[in-house]
Amino acid sequence: DLEKRFKEMSDRELIEFTARQVWDVCKITARHGDRIRTLEKQNTKFFGIIGGVGTIIGAVVVSIINYLLRRG
Numbered sequence: 001d002l003e004k005r006f007k008e009m010s011d012r013e014l015i016e017f018t019a020r021q022v023w024d025v026c027k028i029t030a031r032h033g034d035r036i037r038t039l040e041k042q043n044t045k046f047f048g049i050i051g052g053v054g055t056i057i058g059a060v061v062v063s064i065i066n067y068l069l070r071r072g
Helices: 002-008 012-072
Strands: none
Touching: none
């Protein structure tokens, strides 16, 4: 059906149809790029927070071990 419609279109109509399709794809791609950048920033923040919490827990454990070894 689509092939039949393409054959019935003049060159100008076909070029305009193609241009509209390309424009729509470009808009969708731009929106997806923005969404991907937002998600990447969220992941960076999440892993930064997790890394900070892990560092604090590690420091507490080392401090406790150090305290117990010096005390004993």
